[in-house]
Amino acid sequence: MHVTDFIIAGxxxxxxxxxxELRQAGAHVTVVERGATGQESSWAGGGILSPLYPWRCPGAVTALVRWSQGHYPLLAHTLADETGLDVEWLQNGLMVLDVDEQTQALAWARQSGAKLNLLNRIEMLQHEPQLGASAVAEALWLPDVAQVRNPRLLKALRHSVLASGVRLKEQAEITGLIVDGDHVAGVETASERIMASKVVVTAGAWSDNLLRFYGEIMPVRGQMILFRAAPGLVSRIVVHNDHYVIPRRDGRVLAGSTVEYAGFDKSTTPQALIALRQAAVALVPTLAECEIEHHWAGLRPGTAQARNGVPYIGEHPRVRGLYVNTGHFRNGVVMAPASARLLADIIVGRAPIIDPMPYQIMDAP
Ligand SMILES: Cc1cc2nc3c(=O)[nH]c(=O)nc-3n(C[C@H](O)[C@H](O)[C@H](O)COP(=O)(O)OP(=O)(O)OC[C@H]3O[C@@H](n4cnc5c(N)ncnc54)[C@H](O)[C@@H]3O)c2cc1C
Structure with a gap:
């Protein structure tokens, strides 16, 4: 039997x-992971450090996004120092071609203080010379939006937490929580019981299997493709009609993504490949000449529509010591640093970085 202060489930x-965060606060922490760390949604995502249409998001999402956006450069820098790995934080801006949303977008920018301006066709081509001729005549431009190369971020984090003394138990699926009265006491895997007075469920799309909430967290499949392209072919993150292209530093271009309610099925489909390719080529026609190197799918931790993408961060209403940090849906990469800091603030009793109220877990009706 293994005993620790905190178990992180996922x-x-x-x-x-x-x-x-918890290790930095001085706790003994064990991460229990079903497979290898960082291979699921967080790996599959695009790494855009902004919602695609930030003005559509509720204030509670914006609050986490804004804090994280401010923190990412420091995180990238610290991880590089700690691990020697470059997570490729790159501030190359977001160009949104859905210009019919400009009134809402400009109002949001005024209120939130985000930089956003309207570009005409000439200015659009100055920022992204390869844009297709069929693209619209105006665009919304958010120059401060950055991206990270999320698989590298996960790799760096794995090195960093191991070096700091966090224990990692991989290939260990948690089959259930151990609860004693109204208090959590640990978790069970197929081979052992791991005891801890505090457990944090961070199992992404699978969180409900452990929490047995009220069916609140559901998998939402997202498929992506990757073009092998020369550096500089695409320079900016460009979004139109919910499809986007993301240029990486080495020239590769990601194109995403589907939003599918297909249960826990992570397979890819030929229809999605065609649709993603068509949408990307409409944005940047020269991509038609580039080989598609990879096609994959990930399962986002989605929540009920009424929740509007606001994650659950806090203590379970009925089980003391059981905490939740999940339900980040389409914006988990950008919200992650603020979510983790906020939960650590709540647990250790520090002044929270933002108001924790909107993220609370309500009791079942
Ligand atoms: C195609 C796609 C594009 C995306 N693009 C972006 C983007 O550009 N920007 C952005 O901010 N967000 C994006 N996202 C969303 C983002 O990836 C997710 O919100 C985020 O990664 C969720 O992180 P997580 O740690 O909760 O989940 P995950 O990364 O899925 O991690 C959950 C972990 O829990 C483990 N686990 C589950 N059950 C158990 C168990 N019983 N026992 C032990 N371990 C368990 C899993 O194996 C997994 O490793 C995208 C997602 C997809 C799929």
């Missing part, structure tokens, strides 16, 4: 960052 981006 080693995705949210779990690894939560482990890091």
């Amino acid at each position: 080693g995705g981006l949210i779990g690894l960052l939560t482990a890091r």
Whole structure:
């Protein structure tokens, strides 16, 4: 039997960052991961450090996004120092071609203080010379939006938490929580019981299997493709009609993504490949000449529509010592640093970075 202060149930981006925060606060932390850390949604995502249409998001999402956006450069820098790995934080801006949303977008920018301006066609081509001729005549431009190369971020975090003394138990699926009266006491895997007075569920799309909430967290499949392209072919993150392209530093271009309610099925489909390719080529026609190197799918931790993408961060209403950090849906990469810091603030009793109220877990009706 193994005993620790905290068990982190699930080693995705949210779990690894939560482990890091708690370790930095002096706790003994064990991450228990079904497979290898950082191979699920956090790996599959695009790494855009902004919602695609930030003005559509509720204030509670914006609050986490804004804090994280401010923190990411420091996180990238610290991880590089600690691990020697470059997570490729790159501030190359977001160009949104859905210009019919400009009134809402400009109002949001005024209120939130985000930089946003309207570009005409000439200015659009100055920022992204390869844009297709069929693209619209105006665009919304958010120059401060950055991206990270999320698989590298996960790798760096794994190194960092291990070096700091966090224990990682991989290939260990948690089959249930151990609860004693109204208090959590640990978790069970197929081979052992791990005891802890505090457990944080960070199991992404699978969180409900452990929490047995009220069916609140559901998998939402997202498929992506990757073009092998020369550096400089695409320079900016460009979004139109919910499809986007993301240029990496080495020239590769990601194109995403589907939003599918297909249960826990992570397979890819030929229809999605065609649709993603068509949408990307409409944005940047020269991509038609580039080989598609990879096609994959990930399962986002979605929540009920009424929740509007606001994650659950806090203590379970009925089980003391059981905490939750999940339900980040489409914006988990960008919200992760703030989510992890906020939960650590709540747990250790520090002044929270933002108001924790909107993220509370309500009791079942
Ligand atoms: C195609 C796609 C594109 C995306 N693009 C972006 C983007 O550009 N920007 C952005 O901010 N967000 C994006 N996202 C969303 C983001 O990836 C997620 O919100 C975020 O990664 C969720 O992180 P997580 O740690 O909660 O989940 P995960 O990364 O899925 O991690 C959960 C972990 O828990 C483990 N686990 C589950 N059950 C158990 C168990 N019983 N026992 C032990 N371990 C268990 C899993 O194996 C997994 O490792 C995208 C997602 C997808 C799929």
